[in-house]
Amino acid sequence: MSNNDKTRNIFLSGVGGQGTILASNILGQVMLNAGYDVKKSEVHGMAQRGGDVTTHFRFGEKVYSPLIKQGDVDYLVSFELLEALRYLNWVKPEGRIILNNFSVLPPSVSLGKMEYPKDVEKTFRKYFKDNVWLVNGYEIAKNIGNLQVANVVLIGALSKFFHELEEPQWLDAIRSLLPVRLHDINIVAFNEGRAAIKGFEPSSL
Numbered sequence: 001m002s003n004n005d006k007t008r009n010i011f012l013s014g015v016g017g018q019g020t021i022l023a024s025n026i027l028g029q030v031m032l033n034a035g036y037d038v039k040k041s042e043v044h045g046m047a048q049r050g051g052d053v054t055t056h057f058r059f060g061e062k063v064y065s066p067l068i069k070q071g072d073v074d075y076l077v078s079f080e081l082l083e084a085l086r087y088l089n090w091v092k093p094e095g096r097i098i099l100n101n102f103s104v105l106p107p108s109v110s111l112g113k114m115e116y117p118k119d120v121e122k123t124f125r126k127y128f129k130d131n132v133w134l135v136n137g138y139e140i141a142k143n144i145g146n147l148q149v150a151n152v153v154l155i156g157a158l159s160k161f162f163h164e165l166e167e168p169q170w171l172d173a174i175r176s177l178l179p180v181r182l183h184d185i186n187i188v189a190f191n192e193g194r195a196a197i198k199g200f201e202p203s204s205l
Helices: 020-033 081-086 120-128 137-144 147-159 167-177 180-195
Strands: 008-015 037-043 052-060 073-078 091-100 132-135
Touching: 008 020, 008 081, 020 037, 020 052, 020 147, 020 167, 052 081, 073 081, 073 147, 081 091, 081 120, 091 120, 091 147, 120 132, 132 147, 137 147, 137 180, 147 167, 147 180, 167 180
Parallel strands: 008 073, 073 091, 091 132
Antiparallel strands: 008 052, 037 052
């Protein structure tokens, strides 16, 4: 089965307010425009209160279910470090992980009842070696001038792993889903995210 025929699984995790849903919508538009069958399922939780938000995203020649089985994730894209840890065991041994270098302290940590996990990147590298990329999404977004574009920074980072898709296809999707006044800054964010990913071979997943 060729890379284009097989169903590939992307799991996005974050907390409410980080724009994970918009990120998955951009991803969906790109894959649909490229001719793939796409299925996705979103779990919002207590999103408006900073609760967890996840998206199961699957694409291929024909996809029959929107849900990814535990252990079948090809790509984990996490917008927050603790949320990444929650889904570590969902990723295939050869899977790839993009971590946004950003922490949101849950109430239990803020109240001093628990400690926030230390060195999340190191934990992932223990199991996935060099298939882990730490992206300073919020720092990049801050330097661009708008923290809200951090989600598009992460989409830009993810785009580097799909050599069969050309950059204009991603930019067309961004333009189709966002108001004209937001096009330029989000295109910059996307390109900065792509530039943040270094040292990998084109995907064989």
